[in-house]
Amino acid sequence: MLLDTYGRIATDLRVSLTDRCNLRCTYCMPEEGLQWLAKPDLLTDDEIVRLIRIAVTDLGVTEVRFTGGEPLLRPGLVGIVERCAALEPRPRMSLTTNGIGLKRTAAALKDAGLDRVNVSLDTLRPEVFKTLTRRDRHHDVLDGMAAAREAGLTPVKVNAVLMPGLNEDEAPDLLAWAMEQGYELRFIEQMPLDAQHGWKRDGMITAGDILESLRTRFTLTPEGDQERGSAPAERWVVDGGPHTVGVIASVTRPFCRACDRTRLTADGQIRTCLFATEETDLRAALRADAPSPASDAAIAELWKKAMWGKKAGSGLDDPSFLQPDRPMSAIGG
16 A cells, blocks of 8 residues: 555545646646657556556555646547556546547547546636636537536536636636536635746635635535545535535645545656655656566555655645646646
8 A cells, every 4th residue: 555654545546647738727837838748758558557557456546537737638548548447446537627628538538437527617707718728718618518417427526726816706606607507616726836936825815715705695514524534625515505615725724634645747757745846756667678677566666665755744834845846737636
């Protein structure tokens, strides 16, 4: 198992399939994009499936989340999902996506074995979407979400980030819309993972701000810590139920003590935390020439050693905190 010195066990694997994205969200990357990873640096489909197999069969991982960048840009995505669905024991599998391209792939992903999707959508206003993402693709995201719902990739969860001066007033409207559509909404505090390193704590919309805004229209009742478990979202029952809304307060109310995640980047690095400044290279072990590529057992030991050294928390509240050099698109959400 993937145990650390604080007694936490990682059972949730986040797998970044690519660092590329077809949006340019202001809180993630500059308008011109980034210098993408070279193709030889990326894990192959076979290497990704092998590492997931080791995680599931040897290290106790029970849940796999495919991320990016934008994972729908990975040509072999459906095949990767299908091969992972055949593992014993079978992991629960989900996908975090911006929704562009989901309309044409949702049914195939469901048939391959994907269980559900998380879709990022920060606004109901097409003009604000264009400003936030620098792309005019709002309708494609809405169509993709509907296709996912129709394909049975449920519950469809919606991730929203509120930004000052752009969409900070939309929390109640987003919640009303999500309940009407049958989606599960979660607000996420903006995190210091942008490529520009322009994040400022005093300029972010906090969980407290979000809840205050929601309560202008809805009655929110805490679901309780027992229901939350290791999930990052604190959840509230809306107007007595059955709908809920979640808030992921990664900055103001971190949940590190219950973290059960391990992360694999698109170029084969293990990260113990979104905000880690160290990585463990599994790609080199996979591709070693002499005397031979590492065995599954040797890779598992490298992975266990990496997780054993996981820090107590993200360090966001430490005055010496340094934002990771690699942005969210390279790390995987």
